[in-house]
Amino acid sequence: MRDQALFDKIDLHLIRILHTVLTxxxxxxxxxxxxxxxxxVSAALKRxxxxxxxxxxxxSGAGMVPTDAGLRMIEPSAAILRSAEVLFSDARGFEPQTAVTTFRIAASDYLDPLFLPTLVAQVKSNAPLCGIEIHPLSPDSDYHAHLSLGHVDLVIGNWLKPPEDLHMSRLFGDEIVSLVNKDHPAVRRGWDADTWLAAEHIAPTPTHPGARGIVDQMLDELxxxxxxxxRCAHFGLIPDMVASSLLVLTTGRQYCERFIPRLPVKILECPVVLPRLMYYQLWHxxxxxxxxxxxxxxxxxxxAASLRPPPSNPAAAHTN
Structure with missing residues (x-):
């Protein structure tokens, strides 16, 4: 009975004040x-x-800090507010022009560099009152937990074998190529599998100890x-590093082509036959x-469809 009496004194507005004051x-x-x-607000905090x-x-000094109990309340109060955002809006159906909610997306930065900016622009254009948050894929890669707890609504990235216990939609596939400085010796001489493997490669920093990137998982199988x-944790900076060195970046062609107009780089075919990169969105x-x-x-x-490059063979555009 005591708990029920306590809950009767708490409303959603009080939870919002709690979360805002603590954060x-x-x-x-x-x-x-x-x-x-x-x-x-002071009166609400007293309550x-x-x-x-x-x-x-x-x-604490010139500012304020949450107590241990306050810190433990931040995430539960955020979860309550997130649930409240969709509690009635989903029951009524989603009307983009009038909806007020926040979309939370965890995404890999290996994506086409135009993908996330274009997505944010579309969301803000079609659902102007909605917020959108782009989160990096967690260092612990535990996107299952982030999805199930509501920390994010969906995850976008590439996997050799996407998890079977989550819902999945394929976005696009991309050919694996190498990006090099335009003065790289391989531009003039070409390369075979041995010289490509021996070249100095740059790769993303592993998300957690022992993790293997997609390209290296493919090479392991061969x-x-x-x-x-x-190695670099910021994938978007790697093309600039390639442009000023003899390093080789191996990733999707669509990603590499975005940098051709502004950097002194060239795309070379990969001499090792590797499967296409497949990009998915996953949700719980x-x-x-x-x-x-x-x-x-x-x-x-x-x-994803709007950014897909047109077929290289003009005849392919007319094939059903």
Whole structure:
């Protein structure tokens, strides 16, 4: 009975104040974000302190910091607010022009560099009141947990074998090629499998200890190993590194072609026959029937299709 009496004193507005005060670490900043007067936020914080039996936010030097109990409340309060965003909007159906929700996407930066900017532009154009957050794929790669807990709505990336326990939609496939400086010796001389493997390669930093990138997993299956002499956690910076060195980047052609107009680089065929890179969007059963999540997945498919290069063989465009 005590718990029921406690819950009866808590409403969604109070949860929003709790989350905003704890994340902003300031009553005055929280008041501005919430569009409230500061005394009203202070009164709500006093009520929250009485309900929790904890100060929640305490002074530290010139600022304020959450207590241990306050820190433990940040994620549960965020989860409640996320659920509330879709509780009734999905029941009514998703109307992009009037909907107010936040889309959360975890995406690999190995994607076409135009993909995420185009997606954000489409979401903001078609659903102007909605927010969108782009998260990196987690360093622990535990996207299953992030999807099931609602930290993200879907994950976009490439996998040799996408997980079977998540819903999946294929976005596009891409040929694997190598990007090199236009003065790289291989531009003049060409290369075979041995000289390509022996060249100095640059690759993304592993997401966690022992992780193998897609290209290296493919080479493992061929009992081959390339000579990786540089790694970078920021994939978008690698083409500039290639342009000013003799390093070799091996990835999808569509990604590499975006840099040809602005960097002194060339695309070379990979002398080792590798499967195409396959890019997918993955989502959890939790959002499978959500009308807002379905709308987002359709936008992602649309963007992927719009960025797909035209067939290199003109006749292929007329084939059914």
């Amino acid at each position: 902003d670490r300031s009553v005055s900043r929280a008041a501005i974000r919430l569009g409230m007067y500061q005394p009203a 929250l302190r009485e309900l929790s039996g904890d100060p929640l936010l305490v002074r 009992d081959m190993q390339r000579n990786i002499t540089a 059963e939790r959002t499978h029937s959500s009308s807002s999540a379905r709308w987002l997945r359709e936008r992602i498919k649309s963007v």
